[in-house]
Every structure is written in C-alpha cells, then in structure tokens.
Amino acid sequence: MSGFEHYDRELRDLxxxxxxxxxxxxxxxxxxxxIEACLRNHHDSWADDKARESLQGLLILRIxxxxxxxxxxxxxxPLLSAVAEQIS
Numbered sequence: 001m002s003g004f005e006h007y008d009r010e011l012r013d014l015x016x017x018x019x020x021x022x023x024x025x026x027x028x029x030x031x032x033x034x035i036e037a038c039l040r041n042h043h044d045s046w047a048d049d050k051a052r053e054s055l056q057g058l059l060i061l062r063i064x065x066x067x068x069x070x071x072x073x074x075x076x077x078p079l080l081s082a083v084a085e086q087i088s
Contacts, residue, residue, distance in 0.1 A: 007069055007076075014062050015079060021055040030080055035059070 022029050027038045039056045043049045066076040 007074065010065060014058060018058045018062065018079065021051055021058060024051045025055055
C-alpha cells in the first residue's frame with residue numbers, strides 16, 4: 001500500500017486543490033486543450049509559473065492515485081464529478 005488507504009478522502013482533498021489551482025491558472029478542467037496549454041506554456045512571472053507547476057504536480061498525483069485504485073479493482077470517479085458536487 002502506498003499510503004492512499006483512504007481513497008475517498010484522498011481524492012476529495014486532491015481534487016479540491018486541483019480545482020483551486022485550475023481557477024488560479026484560469027483553466028477549464030473540462031477542456032483538455034486548456035489543461036495541456038497551461039502545462040506546456042511557461043509564464044513570465046514566477047507566481048504564475050508556480051501555480052502552473054503546482055497544478056501539474058497535482059494532476060500527476062491524481063493519475064498515480066487512479067492507477068493504484070484501478071490496480072486494486074476500484075473505479076475512481078472522474079475529476080469533474082467534484083465540480084458537479086460543488087455546484088449542487
């Protein structure tokens with residue numbers, strides 16, 4: 001076990017941070033092209049670039065968590081389901 005024994009809580013916390021940094025970077029998580037552009041393009045100011053790098057790291061962590069869940073026979077919820085829950 002990697003330390004992600006509490007998948008629901010880990011996903012909820014991780015998704016919350018992903019959505020926060022996506023908002024800072026003005027990235028629509030429903031648009032794959034916006035995500036890719038944000039992660040690919042470096043910014044002039046250090047603060048903007050730090051937010052982009054944080055978002056990239058968080059997305060990588062989510063992929064690793066999803067991979068672990070799938071390996072254990074679990075189905076991770078989509079990242080955007082957290083947005084739908086926050087809106088309702």
